[in-house]
Amino acid sequence: MASVSSQPQFRYTQPPSKVLHLRNLPWECTEEELIELGKPFGKVVNTKCNVGANRNQAFIEFADLNQAIAMISYYASSSEPAQVRGKTVYLQYSNRQEIVNNKTTADIAGNVLLVTIEGQDARLVSIDVLHLVFSAFGFVHKITTFEKTAGFQALVQFSDAETATSAKNALDGRIIPRYLLSENISPCTLRITYSAHTDLSVKFQSHRSRDYTNPYLPVAPSAIDGSNQFNLGVDGKKLEPESNVLLASIENMQYAVTLDVLHMVFSAFGPVQKIAMFDKNGALQALIQYPDVQTAIVAKEALEGHCIYDGGFCKLHLSYSRHTDLSIKVNNDRSRDYTIPNPAMVNPQPSVLGQQPVQTMGHQYNGTQYAPGRQQQQPTMPPQPSAGWGSSAVPPMPQHMMNNHNPYIPPASMPQMTQGMMQMPGQGGIPPFRPTHICPDSYCCQGDMIEQLMIPPQPSAGCGASAVPAIGVNTDK
DNA sequence: AGCACA
Numbered sequence: 001m002a003s004v005s006s007q008p009q010f011r012y013t014q015p016p017s018k019v020l021h022l023r024n025l026p027w028e029c030t031e032e033e034l035i036e037l038g039k040p041f042g043k044v045v046n047t048k049c050n051v052g053a054n055r056n057q058a059f060i061e062f063a064d065l066n067q068a069i070a071m072i073s074y075y076a077s078s079s080e081p082a083q084v085r086g087k088t089v090y091l092q093y094s095n096r097q098e099i100v101n102n103k104t105t106a107d108i109a110g111n112v113l114l115v116t117i118e119g120q121d122a123r124l125v126s127i128d129v130l131h132l133v134f135s136a137f138g139f140v141h142k143i144t145t146f147e148k149t150a151g152f153q154a155l156v157q158f159s160d161a162e163t164a165t166s167a168k169n170a171l172d173g174r175i176i177p178r179y180l181l182s183e184n185i186s187p188c189t190l191r192i193t194y195s196a197h198t199d200l201s202v203k204f205q206s207h208r209s210r211d212y213t214n215p216y217l218p219v220a221p222s223a224i225d226g227s228n229q230f231n232l233g234v235d236g237k238k239l240e241p242e243s244n245v246l247l248a249s250i251e252n253m254q255y256a257v258t259l260d261v262l263h264m265v266f267s268a269f270g271p272v273q274k275i276a277m278f279d280k281n282g283a284l285q286a287l288i289q290y291p292d293v294q295t296a297i298v299a300k301e302a303l304e305g306h307c308i309y310d311g312g313f314c315k316l317h318l319s320y321s322r323h324t325d326l327s328i329k330v331n332n333d334r335s336r337d338y339t340i341p342n343p344a345m346v347n348p349q350p351s352v353l354g355q356q357p358v359q360t361m362g363h364q365y366n367g368t369q370y371a372p373g374r375q376q377q378q379p380t381m382p383p384q385p386s387a388g389w390g391s392s393a394v395p396p397m398p399q400h401m402m403n404n405h406n407p408y409i410p411p412a413s414m415p416q417m418t419q420g421m422m423q424m425p426g427q428g429g430i431p432p433f434r435p436t437h438i439c440p441d442s443y444c445c446q447g448d449m450i451e452q453l454m455i456p457p458q459p460s461a462g463c464g465a466s467a468v469p470a471i472g473v474n475t476d477k
Numbered sequence: 478a479g480c481a482c483a
Contacts, residue, residue: 051481059481090478101483109478337481 013436014093018065021094022058022070026047026085028172031107033084034060041074043068046099063098068093106193109161113168114195115154117176119188127182127210130154133190137170138163142200144209157200168192244293245321246300248286254313259333262286265308265316270295274326277334289326296320410414 014179022034038060043353046061062068075081081088105108106114113134117125127143134140134156142157158164172192181188202211204220211217246266250257259275266272266288274289290296300318300412328337 019480021480023480056478074480088478092479095480100481106483295480355480466483 009287014070014095016069017093017095017097018062018067019094019096019099020060020062020068021092022060023052023056023090025056025058025089026087028055029058029084034058037082037084037089038062038067038071042073042387048099053305056281057317059094059099068460088447105196108194108196109165110194110196110198111158111161111164112195112197112200113156113158113164114193115156116150117152117188118191119175119186121181121260122188123147124185125152125176125181125188127154127207130156131210131212133171133176134158134167137167139212141213142202142209144200144202145216146208155195155200156196157197161194164194168194178335208292224259240320240322242293243320243322243324244290244295244296245323245326246288246290246296247319248288249280249317250284250286250306250308251315251317253284254312255309257286257314258309259336260287261308262334263338265303266290266299269299271338273339274328274334274337275325276328285324287321287323289323369421 008237012378018040022037022451028051029247031049034047034049035044038047041062043063044053044060045063049055051057051059060071062071072093075091082091095262115134117130127145130143131140134143138158140156140158143154145152145154147153156167158167168312171190174187174190176190180188194268196210200209200211202209202214202217205211205223206220207219259277262275262277263272266275270290270292272288273291275286277284277286279285288296288299290299300320303316304318306316308316326337328335331337331340
C-alpha cells in the first residue's frame, strides 16, 4: 500500500523510487521509446505512457531502486538532457513505488477500438459518420454505440489489429472533420483506445449498431419506424423540428414532376394546402404545406425515400421546412394555393421573373445520372406537358406502389424481406410492395384526373383498394 | 512541464 505522498511535488523533494515520472514527452510517446530511454540504466520492468490530459507524461519502473537512482543521477549531471524524438523530457522520482495496472486492455492492440466521442454535441454524431471516418483505414466490420459515464462511445471493429492500429494512430485525439457534421454541431474529438473485444455482437441494424458484414441481419424496428432518417448519414440525428410544411427534394428526376403529381402524391395523407416548387442547385425542390404537423409527419414517414415513378425515378427526400405558412403569390405551374377556391382570383399580377413557360414542363429530363438502358421500367406513356389545374393532363404514371429505397438502411444490409422491394415489376411476380397510397378522405381518389393518374401497373393498388394503411410501408416486415 | 482512476 504505497500511499500517495501528500507533500507538494517539487523537484528534488521526492524520495527515491524505482518508478520515475517523466513529463514533456512528445505526444503519444510509445512504450518502446520509454524502454529505450531507461534501458542503459537497468532493467525496465514496467512502463506507462500517455499519462495525463495531454498524454505527454509517463512512468518507467525499474527492477531495482538503484537503477532508477542511476538514471536520475546521470541526467542530473549530464550536459545532454534526456530526450525522446529530440524533445527534452524531465525526470523525477515518482511519488509511487510501483506502476499499477499498466497493461489495461486499452494498451493491448486489438482489432476493436473503443472510441469516445468528446464534445458538447457528441451524441449527435451518427453511426454513419463514424463509419465514414473509420472506413478510411479499412473495412469496418461492425460498429456499436452506447452511452456510459465516459460519455458517448462506440466500438469499431476492424479485420485485424494492424488496421485498427492505423486508424487509432491517425484518429486518436483528432476531431471529426467539420464537413461531416452539421454546421450547428460543435467540434467532436475522438479518444481511441483498444477494446478487449474481438468480435462484436450486433443483433440488429439500427441507429445504434451496424454489422456491415451481414446483409441479412434484421433491421431493428426502431430503425424502420423512425422517419426522417435519410439525412443521418451526414447530419447526425434529426435536428429539424417537425413542421406542417415539408421540404421535398427529388432525386433522379428522369421525368418531370409536376405540381399536380406532387399534389396527388401528398394528398394521400391529408389535404394539401399549398405547394411551391423551385429550383435549388439545378434540382427540383418543393414545399408542401399541410394544415397540421401530424399530417406532415405521417406523409414524411410514408414517403421518405420512395420513388414517384417506378424504376427508381424521382425519388423523394423529405425534411421538415422551417416554414409554417407558405406565401403563394401566384398560382401557376410551380406554385399553388389550394385553399383558395378559385385559382384565378389569386393571380393579382402577371407572371414575373422566374416563371417558366408551361411548355418547358413535362419534358423528359436529360438525366445524366440515370440512363434507362433497358426498357424494363420506363413509363410507357410519354410525359405530357403539364397543363394547369384541373385539366386532363396526364403526368406519367405516378406510382402509388412506391418502391422503397430507404437510404437509411445500407443497401447491402437490406434483409431478405426487402428483396422484393428491389424487384423490377418488369420481372413480373407479386407487386413488390404494399401500396403506400390510401384514400383517407374524399380529397383523394375522386375525379377524372386522379383516375387517370392512377393507371395502375399493379391493379390491386390504390384508390379502389380499401384496406392498406398508408404507412404500410414501414410496417411491412 | 509537475503523478496514473484503467
